[in-house]
Amino acid sequence: MVTKDFTKDTKELIDNLKGICASYGLGNDGNEFKIITQVFLYKFMNDKFGYEVKQLEPKLKASESWEQEIAEYTDAQYEMLLMRLSPDSAQLKREHFLSNLHNKQNTEEFAKLFDDTLRDIAIFNNEIFSVKTGTGAKITLFDELSNYITDRSQRDNFCRAVINQLVNFSFEKIFHQKFDFFSTIFEYLIKDYNKDGGGKYAEYYTPHAVSKIMASILVDKPVNNVTCYDPAAGSGTLLMNLAHAIGEDRCTIYSQDISQKSSSMLRLNLILNNLVHSIQNIIQGNTLLTPYHKVGEKLMTFDYIVSNPPFKLDFSDYVADLDSKQNHDRFFAGIPNVPNKDKDKMSIYLIFIQHIMFSLSAKGKAAIVVPTGFITAQSGIEKKIREKLVESKMLRGVVSMPSNIFATTGTNVSILFIDKTNTKGDIVLMDASKLGTKIKEGKNQKTLLSPDEEDLIITTFNKHEAVEDFTVVVSYEDIKAKNYSFSAGQYFDVKIEYTDISPAEFETKMTGFKTNLDKLFAESSGLEIEIKKQLASLQFNV
Template structure:
């Protein structure tokens, strides 16, 4: 009940912050998402700091105002308190507290004070919360948010409205909640900013059903001290589900994504989901051209990889830079031809599949969203990749999903599962395309899977069960015989049902067929005569 109540209150806070942005002319502005997400994060960090220091100092928990009580500490006492905090928690100076801002609203240039405090928090916690670009530059936690208000005379009022909204609510009672709560909040927080209309490098949000299925099939037994990677991480839905399935304290996250907006969202997602220790591994950059994560001169390999890569993208400007001796093994199947027009329709996802195959550790597992056409293509890069997966015995299976599982694209998708330890075969091919219920999602149709259908997919796959018209379990040799097709439907048995009947029943059926034919023939002759009769009546006038 507490979680339900706080979910509603948190969503109300988000809506109110968006209302303030609208009032000050920033509704649907390109910078609105920065203001909303960063203000939300500041509030979250402030309350989390209060929660953590109360665990360390019981007298702070008993005080009417922990901020007032902590203001009595000497500088040395306060420094010792900060040193006792967990390394993944944000450290705040006393002037950073939200209560301090609230009490200084009568100060001149309040907007500057607001910006200075956020910037100082970012600098004070730079080693923990900064993400890096591919060149090593650090992207700090907070921007100067008031500068997004073009009318400088309104900046103070804007910041005061934000602060007054934040003090009406506290997160403290929900810090013991786990993934499901914070994933819901995160989705609501970014729902207006993670659309597919964002231009060349638009972010696509992976549906929860797909994310859950991928994570639950990949993590089918307890593991610890493992590495998890997404080379096209977006806002991190796949990584969060994977980390939750493993245990946030039993894995380390690595990622790369070309989008600065997605990288900022992923950082927020990590903070909300108790994965702050992995923020240093979040990279904004071009994974295909300049993969960041390396051990020495060699690319790092990972225990678990998840990816919903962009399917089509114009990468013609740098495809020649990929075709090098150093990349020969990474891109063993080659590169697509550059079309003379419609370059944005270049299929980039086969490059991500090859990169993922190259990035798996010796016992690594991967789950990749691919267009369903990939699993049966009979030529080109796609066919070469499937042949390599079979030859190197690293295919675990495929799940073909229902159409419109992504509301934003009409492309049918499948999930490709890899496992470098699956040398004996026993490959599961599943056709889940008939599952789900179609609903209206704005202007689009969307297919939703029920909890029972999700579990059916997960349990059937993990148990390696063969079910009629749903799953088959095949060997590498059988896949070779089918010309490397990964489509379950091509392996289903065609069944002809036979019904035993007696000679008398056979005689009765045949007599019935003959009588029916006689009647049809008689009717046909009558029609022929009528047609002839009508034709004879026709005259030229």
């Protein structure tokens, strides 16, 4: 009940912050995203700091106001307290506390004090919380948020409204919660932000069911000290599910995404889910053109890779750079041609699949969302990739998902599972397209899988069970014989039902068939005569 009520209260806080933005002319503005997520993060960090120092100092925990109690510390005592915090914890000066801003909100130029406080927190924690770009520049935690209010006379009031909304709310009761709680909060927090003008967040968010299935199939036994990577990370939903399945303290996250907004979302997701130690590995940049994660001059390889790459995107500006001798091994199947029209329909996902295959460690595993058409294409780059997966004996299986599992696209999708240790075969091909319940989400139709259906997919796949009209378990030779098709339906047995009937029943059925045929032939003959008659009556009019 505590978590249910708190989830409700947290969503109400988010809605209230959005209401403040709307009141000051920022409703559905592109900058609203930055304000909401950064204010939310500031409040979370403030409360997490209070929670952690209370664990270190019993007298702070017993105090009615830990901020007032800590104000009595000498500078040396406070410095010692900061040194005792976890290396992954936010470091706050006493003037950074939310209570300090609340007490000073009636001072002149309060907006400047607000911005200066957030900027100083970012500088003070730059080494822990900064996201890097591909060139090494650092993207700090906070912007000067009041500057998004164009009317300077309203900036102080805006910042006061934000602070007053935060001061009556506390995260402290739920810091013992884990991924499932914060994933719900995070989903709600970002749900309205995709493009600059607002809208849905499909480019950043993979449905929970898809993420859960990918992680649960990849991580089918306990592992420790492993690396996890997403080359097109978005908000990090896939990585968070994967880390949760492994254990947040038993893995290190690596990512790259060309979008600064995505990188900021992923950073927030890592902070919420106790994965701060991986923030240094979040890179904003072009994965295909300038992959960042390397060991020396060679690309780094990873134990687990998850990806829901963009399917169609114009990358014609750097095709020549990708199609080079240097990239020959990485893009072994080739680069899609640049069409004369509709360059935005270039199949960029085929490049990502090849990059992922190249980036797997010797025992690496991967799960990739692909268009279902990929698994049966009879030529081109698609087939070359499938052939490579079979000939290199690194295919684990495919799950074909229900239509509209993504509400914002009508493209049917499948999940491709790769495992470099699956040399003996035993490949699972699953047709889960008939599962799920269709609902309306706005103007779009969406298919939802129930928890039982999610578990059915995961359990059946991991047990390598063959279930009639649902799964088949095949060998590499079986797949070669089917022209490298990864579609389960092409391997299902065609069943002919036999029914025992008597000679009299057989004769009755045959008589019925003959009678029906005679009737159809008679109708056909009459229709033929009528058509000829109509044709004969046609005349040419000048």
